[in-house]
Amino acid sequence: MATELYANLKKGERGAWLSIAVYLVLSAIKFITGIAGSSGALKADALNNTTDVIASIAVLIGLRISQKPPDRNHRYGHLRAETIASLIASFIMAVVGIQILIEAITVIYNGSADQPSVITGIVALASSIVMYTVYLYNARLSKKIESSALHAAAQDNRADALVSFGVAAGIGGAIFGFPIIDTITALIIAIIVLVAAGSIFKEAVYMLTDGFDEDEGEMLKQLTESVPGVHQLRDLKGRRHGNMTLVDLTITVDPLLNVIESHKITEEIDDRMRKAKPYIKVFIHIEPGWERGAEESRCRRRLLD
Numbered sequence: 001m002a003t004e005l006y007a008n009l010k011k012g013e014r015g016a017w018l019s020i021a022v023y024l025v026l027s028a029i030k031f032i033t034g035i036a037g038s039s040g041a042l043k044a045d046a047l048n049n050t051t052d053v054i055a056s057i058a059v060l061i062g063l064r065i066s067q068k069p070p071d072r073n074h075r076y077g078h079l080r081a082e083t084i085a086s087l088i089a090s091f092i093m094a095v096v097g098i099q100i101l102i103e104a105i106t107v108i109y110n111g112s113a114d115q116p117s118v119i120t121g122i123v124a125l126a127s128s129i130v131m132y133t134v135y136l137y138n139a140r141l142s143k144k145i146e147s148s149a150l151h152a153a154a155q156d157n158r159a160d161a162l163v164s165f166g167v168a169a170g171i172g173g174a175i176f177g178f179p180i181i182d183t184i185t186a187l188i189i190a191i192i193v194l195v196a197a198g199s200i201f202k203e204a205v206y207m208l209t210d211g212f213d214e215d216e217g218e219m220l221k222q223l224t225e226s227v228p229g230v231h232q233l234r235d236l237k238g239r240r241h242g243n244m245t246l247v248d249l250t251i252t253v254d255p256l257l258n259v260i261e262s263h264k265i266t267e268e269i270d271d272r273m274r275k276a277k278p279y280i281k282v283f284i285h286i287e288p289g290w291e292r293g294a295e296e297s298r299c300r301r302r303l304l305d
Contacts, residue, residue, distance in 0.1 A: 010063075010067060011141065011144075011145055012063045012082075012141065012142070012145050012147045012149070012150045013060060013063050013064070014141070015137065015138040015141045015142065015150050015153060015154070016056050016057075016059045016060035016063060016149075016150065016153060017060065018134060018137065018138070019052070019056040019059075019134060019138065019153055019156075019157060020053055020056045020057060020060070022130060022131070022134050023049045023050070023052045023053045023056060024053055026046075026049050026127050026130065026131070027046045027047075027049035027050045027052075027053065028046075029046075029123060029127075030042050030043070030045055030046035030049065030123060030124070030127060031043060031046035031047075031050075033119060033120050033123045034046055034120060036117075036119075037116050037117035037119050037120035038115065038116050038117065038120075039116035039117070039120035039124075039167075039171055039174075040103070040104070040116075040183050040186050041116075041124075041167045041170050041171060041183070041185040041186040041189065042116070042120045042123065042124055042167055042171065043186075044100045044103065044104065044167075044186040044189050044190070045124065045127070045160075045163055045164055045167050045189060047096060047099070047100060048096055048097075048100065048160065048163065048189065048193055049160065050096075051092050051093065051095070051096040052093075052156060052160060054092050055088075055089035055092045055093060055153070055156060056089075056153060058085045058088040058089050058092070059082070059085045059086070059089060059149045059150065059152065059153045061081075061085060062081045062082040062083075062084060062085025062086070062088075062149045063081075063082055063085070063147070063149060063150070065078050065081035065082075066078055066079050066080075066081045066082045066149075066242050076241055076246070077241075077242075077244075078242075079241045079242025079243065079244050080207075080208065080241055080242050081242070082147060082148055082149035082150075082242050082243070083148050083149065083204050083207045083208055083240075083242060084204075084208070085149045086148055086149050086152040086200055086203070086204040087200075087201065087204040087205070087208070089149075089152055089153070089156070089200060090152075090197045090198070090200040090201035090204060091197075091201070093156065093193055093194075093196060093197035093200070094193075094194060094197040094198075094201070096193060097190045097191075097193035097194035097197060098190070098194070100186060100187075100189055100190035100193065101187065101190035101191070101194070103186070104183055104184075104186040104187040104189075104190060105187065108180070108183055108184070108187070115174055115175065116171045116174050116175065117175075118175060120171050121168050121171035121172055121175065122168075124164050124165075124167040124168035124171060125164070125165070125168040127164040128161050128162075128164035128165040128167075128168060129161075131157055131158075131160045131161035131164060132157075132158070132161035134157045134161075135154055135157035135158040135160075135161055138150055138153055138154035138157055139151075139154040139157075139158075141154075142154050145243060146243040146279055147242075147243050148203070148204070148207060148240070148242065148243065152200045152203070152204070155196060155199065155200065156196060156200070159192055159193065159196040162192065163189045163192055163193070166185055166188060166189065166192075167185055167189065169185070170184065170185025170186075170188075171185070207239075207240045210239040210240075211239075211240075212237075212238040212239055212240070216238065216245075217236060217238055219276070220236060220238065220247060220273060220276075221233060221236055223269075223272050223273060223276060224236070224249060224251065224269055224273075226272075227265060227268050227269050227272065228265075228268070229253055229254070229257075229261075229264075229265040229268075230251050230252075230253065230265060230269070231251070231252040231253055231254065231289035232251065232252045232289060233249065233250075233251055234250040234251065234252060234287065235248070235249065235250040236248070236249055236250075243279055244279050244280070244281060245277055245279060245280040245281070246280075246281050246283075247273070247280060247281070247282045247283070248283045248285075249269070249282060249283070249284045249285065250284075250285045250287060251265075251269075251284065251285075251286060251287070252286075252287045252288065252289035253265055253286055253287075253288070253289055254288075254289060255288030255289060262286050265286075266284045266286065269282065269284060270282050270284070
């Protein structure tokens with residue numbers, strides 16, 4: 001499982017490299033076109049893409065570090081590095097969103113909006129199509145390898161695609177005699193970027209503080225209780241460690257079972273959970289199931305004999 005896990009993280013690098021390459025090209029084209037075509041919205045979008053390059057590099061570094069095997073100081077490995085990368089990416093996006101917001105408000109306050117050229121709208125629309133294609137690729141890949149960092153990058157790709165489409169619409173309105181629409185669009189971009197940053201930040205913090213989905217926990221609980229030989233599930237704790245799920249279980253079994261028989265029950269639990277969630281590590285603690293006083297006395301006498 002570990003080999004496959006690290007191989008998938010290696011695959012995740014493709015998505016990060018793709019995002020970096022596309023963002024570099026698009027940010028340069030948008031910035032040059034935005035200046036030449038007098039579009040504040042397109043320049044804001046270019047600035048957004050520039051910081052997306054930094055965020056994608058953070059994701060790439062996180063994926064690289066995550067592939068390091070466990071060592072003396074990291075017994076569970078380095079898988080949470082990609083979650084930290086998502087957190088860093090959210091901070092970078094937030095800084096850019098605030099900067100775009102300030103610039104847009106300044107232009108609206110000063111009333112200095114210019115009318116953009118047609119080419120700026122064409123560039124924005126083409127950029128939207130390209131970014132949505134990148135989003136589809138990264139979204140599928142992140143789901144396949146269960147990478148939180150690449151998932152965050154994919155959500156950023158989608159937000160950028162929507163932003164570029166909004167820029168194209170805003171530029172269209174500005175061309176038809178309402179230059180202020182271009183600046184208002186830049187303001188909307190800032191809000192979208194900040195919302196996306198907040199969403200990524202919330203998810204990263206949730207994982208880093210050992211948050212665990214209640215529905216997923218209920219599914220694992222029912223799966224455990226359905227295994228023959230399990231008398232009672234006394235405790236279940238789960239947490240995410242990068243793209244790995246770590247689960248701690250405490251179950252009770254027949255106290256007269258020997259070690260081999262008890263171990264077979266744990267193996268069955270482990271097998272069923274792996275089928276439900278391929279990237280899962282289960283730690284199972286077994287306790288004797290003293291359920292009734294009479295039965296406990298009977299079992300204790302047999303154990304003493």
